[in-house]
Amino acid sequence: MTRIPVRAILWRTFQGWFFSALAISAALMGTSRVRKLLRGREVVRPFPRLAPLRTDVGRGDRATVYMAGDWLYADMLRAIEQAEDRILFETYIIKSDETGRRFKDALVAAAERGVDVRVIYDGFANLVVDPRFLRFPRPVKVLRYPVFNAGWQVFNRRRWGRDHRKILVVDDRVGFVGGYNIGALYEHSWRDTHLRLEGEAVWDLANAFIDFWNLRRPGDPLPSNGTPTWQPYVRAHRNVPRQLVFPIRGMYLEAIDRASSHIHMTAAYFIPDHDILAALEDARRRGVEVDIIVPKVSNHVLADWLSRGFYGGLLRAGVRLHQYEDAMVHAKTATIDGSWSTIGTANIDRLSLSGNYEINLEIFDDGLARDLEEVFATDLGNCTELTLAQWQRRTVVARACEILLRPLRPLL
Structure with a gap:
């Protein structure tokens, strides 16, 4: 009776699990794809939502909670249109649909009237977006976080991780952060939550953007200024794989x-x-x-x-x-x-x-x-x-x- 080496048993067990998991994953994703195609023909049922909720926080700052994309996007676009000095815009996904074009046009218009506009987006998350849409005219400075950032350091954990953040800061006076990407799907069909801050606590959002930009663009740095005030009621926690x-x-x-x-x-x-x-x-x-x-x-x-x-x-x-x-x-x-x-x-x-x-x-x-x-x-x-x-x-x-x-x- 031939004895099978333990290593061979373990290898065959792994192979059995791997191909089973692969088959299950493929079946699940295929079924999900079909459901999405069928659901796309249906009218999206409205979900319950509240108008933006505004409250004072800390020492004179104002916070607004959004649970609907149309209200959020309207206020984000209004802030961009009123910008006088600087716009810092970072998103994981920006779709090339009507909603995405509204944001792109507003950012370009701000840059053309002399506002310093910086845009960051994640390359991998936007692979399905028309590359032509993601090209901005020269007044807008753009940082495309690369699809593959590891280079030769494939096993270096510092080199992995997507830029999953969604930040908008205008004139260092108003800032937005939360789960919303930019696109008609998110505006009308997804339930998400976003926050608008007005006041000194906005510094934390601006600083997060500045640090990321300067890490990737040391030749075109943004000034990194400290803040004379501390806001103990708001703390920005940032994951930085690098x-x-x-x-x-x-x-x-x-x-x-x-x-x-x-x-x-x-x-x-x-x-x-x-x-x-x-x-x-x-x-x-x-x-x-x-x-x-x-x-x-x-x-x-x-x-x-x-x-x-x-x-x-x-x-x-x-x-x-x-x-x-x-x-x-x-x-x-x-x-x-x-x-x-x-x-x-x-x-x-x-x-x-x-x-x-x-x-x-x-x-x-x-x-x-x-x-x-x-x-x-x-x-x-x-x-x-x-x-x-x-x-x-x-x-x-x-x-x-x-x-x-x-x-x-x-x-x-």
């Missing part, structure tokens, strides 16, 4: 550990690592109410299935999961105990928390937390709660797919 700095994950862990009453979290792609998962379950064990809104069906079916692998443990721990219906919820927000809030660009997954360039604002203000809790309550009206009993009735095939896909979690 420096191996990833503070947003730590921000979440510390805030969850401080929770004593409730946690309200909205996550577009919820694929937490072990520590964040443990922190949420620990919060439940000490009596904290934990509610998380996730998409019922997101735009990335593989992320949905990887997220599903966490549902059982969370539900058994007493975490309430709410699935957003009939629209992609893309927000990245959380409030804790009615005092602490975060709004930004980072998802609860590996790519955002330890991979991409991201920015989240951490804000200590009861008024803003109240506004975000009102947004959360509005979103709950468009959700269906997933119960443990429902989850345990899923099919054997679904359970097998979750197990086979589990090793892919570190990739997302």
Whole structure:
């Protein structure tokens, strides 16, 4: 009887898993593609939304929360049109549709009247966009974050990560940050959350843009000025892969550990690592109410299935999961105990928390937390709660797919 070497057994096991996971992923993405094509023929059902919520924060600053793209884009374009000195515009995606053209035209018009306009966009995220659209006339200075940034340093973690940030700063007086990319799809059909800041706290957003620009364009630097004031109620946390700095994950862990009453979290792609998962379950064990809104069906079916692998443990721990219906919820927000809030660009997954360039604002203000809790309550009206009993009735095939896909979690 011939004995098969252990190495051969392990190799065959790996091959079996790899091709099974590959087949499942291909089937899921193919099915998702067909559904999107069919859904494209349907009329998008309006989802509940609130008009922009404005509140004073800290010492004289003003914050506005947006949960609808048309209101947000109107205010962003108005700020660009009123710019007198400088515009710093950074986005992950800018579509070449009517909405994208409105932004491009406004930026070009500002540059032509003498405003210093700087634009940053991610090359990989815009591969499907017509390259001609992404060419701006000479007055506009553009930084295209490269599709492949590693060069020969393929295994250097500092060289990986996409520029996933969405920032607009005008004249250092008004700033926008949040989950919204630029395009008609996001303006009308996605549920997202964005924040507008007015006042001294805008410095943090401008500084984030300036540091990124100067890192990539040392020959054409932006002046980096300090600030005479400190705003302890607003902190900008920036993930910078080039420096191996990833503070947003730590921000979440510390805030969850401080929770004593409730946690309200909205996550577009919820694929937490072990520590964040443990922190949420620990919060439940000490009596904290934990509610998380996730998409019922997101735009990335593989992320949905990887997220599903966490549902059982969370539900058994007493975490309430709410699935957003009939629209992609893309927000990245959380409030804790009615005092602490975060709004930004980072998802609860590996790519955002330890991979991409991201920015989240951490804000200590009861008024803003109240506004975000009102947004959360509005979103709950468009959700269906997933119960443990429902989850345990899923099919054997679904359970097998979750197990086979589990090793892919570190990739997302």
